[in-house]
Amino acid sequence: MPSRKKLSPSSEDYLETVLELSESTDAVRSVDIASHLGVSKASVTKAMGILREAQLIDQAHYGQIHLTAAGRRRADDVKNRHVMIKRFLIEILGIDEETAEQDACKMEHAICPTTREKWFDWLHQVLDNA
Amino acid sequence: MPSRKKLSPSSEDYLETVLELSESTDAVRSVDIASHLGVSKASVTKAMGILREAQLIDQAHYGQIHLTAAGRRRADDVKNRHVMIKRFLIEILGIDEETAEQDACKMEHAICPTTREKWFDWLHQVLDNA
DNA sequence: CTAAAATGTTAACCAAGGTTAACTTTTGTC
DNA sequence: GACAAAAGTTAACCTTGGTTAACATTTTAG
Numbered sequence: 001m002p003s004r005k006k007l008s009p010s011s012e013d014y015l016e017t018v019l020e021l022s023e024s025t026d027a028v029r030s031v032d033i034a035s036h037l038g039v040s041k042a043s044v045t046k047a048m049g050i051l052r053e054a055q056l057i058d059q060a061h062y063g064q065i066h067l068t069a070a071g072r073r074r075a076d077d078v079k080n081r082h083v084m085i086k087r088f089l090i091e092i093l094g095i096d097e098e099t100a101e102q103d104a105c106k107m108e109h110a111i112c113p114t115t116r117e118k119w120f121d122w123l124h125q126v127l128d129n130a
Numbered sequence: 131m132p133s134r135k136k137l138s139p140s141s142e143d144y145l146e147t148v149l150e151l152s153e154s155t156d157a158v159r160s161v162d163i164a165s166h167l168g169v170s171k172a173s174v175t176k177a178m179g180i181l182r183e184a185q186l187i188d189q190a191h192y193g194q195i196h197l198t199a200a201g202r203r204r205a206d207d208v209k210n211r212h213v214m215i216k217r218f219l220i221e222i223l224g225i226d227e228e229t230a231e232q233d234a235c236k237m238e239h240a241i242c243p244t245t246r247e248k249w250f251d252w253l254h255q256v257l258d259n260a
Numbered sequence: 261c262t263a264a265a266a267t268g269t270t271a272a273c274c275a276a277g278g279t280t281a282a283c284t285t286t287t288g289t290c
Numbered sequence: 291g292a293c294a295a296a297a298g299t300t301a302a303c304c305t306t307g308g309t310t311a312a313c314a315t316t317t318t319a320g
Contacts, residue, residue, distance in 0.1 A: 008277085029297075031297055039277095040280080042278085042280080042299075045298065094248060099244055100245075103240060103242055109236070110233060110236035110240055111233050112229060112233055115219060119223055161266080161267060161268080169307095170309060170310080171269085173308060176307075191268090192315055193268095
């Protein structure tokens with residue numbers, strides 16, 4: 001039973017950041033999350049407490065941060081929404097990369113699974129027939 | 131100089147609700163805003179304080195609520211985003227009305243003016259050639 | 261016209277998600 | 291191996307946007 005409790009937009013952002021940093025460095029540090037999100041170290045500590053509680057990350061006291069299997073799944077889900085929306089903004093609407101990134105960051109928290117799925121299918125159908 | 135200070139998502143929701151209720155009843159009451167948004171009367175009082183401060187509504191003590199000219203413009207802006215996104219979700223993606231309404235409510239706060247404009251142009255171009 | 265019901269306001273409170281500052285632990289350099 | 295610098299944690303605090311409960315004002319039915 002994967003714990004499917006809903007995450008706040010803020011928690012989703014932290015989780016997504018852990019995933020992103022995992023991809024390049026593998027040993028994820030609080031300080032890097034903080035600078036990536038433009039937030040204080042103390043905020044990261046708090047947020048990691050929430051993600052640890054939800055069993056989405058493993059982290060020993062004063063230790064490094066690792067996604068659990070469940071955390072990885074959730075993070076992938078957030079990232080997929082993000083990437084999909086950003087592609088829509090850039091490739092369909094012609095928005096510039098920076099604006100698209102900013103708006104995708106916010107929009108990714110606003111869509112329900114149904115919308116994500118239909119949007120995804122539509123986008124790929126349109127892009128494949130281009 | 132229209133005061134273009136940014137509104138929080140919450141304030142935008144209240145403003146949009148005032149506009150919607152204005153359209154059918156003209157004498158907008160706190161209690162109707164409260165029930166429309168599923169929020170307590172006290173929350174409405176607080177929120178109206180913010181909108182009054184920003185000169186987006188007129189309201190005498192214990193009085194009814196009216197949009198100012200500036201408030202009307204801002205509310206129209208929010209509503210346009212809402213309607214546009216909802217049309218996209220329903221007419222392009224085929225999302226059901228209720229889900230589209232829910233998601234549009236959240237997405238409307240996430241897009242910047244550039245995105246709104248390009249999305250609007252794209253949508254109308256696509257719908258006109260249908 | 262008056263009294264009850266409906267509406268509006270205020271005050272005190274709460275939770276979320278930030279902050280800064282002080283402290284603890286870990287790391288890296290000589 | 292010691293010790294300074296970097297990283298992480300904790301505690302106390304702030305703001306935002308909600309809440310409930312008590313109170314004030316308006317509206318409306320008799």
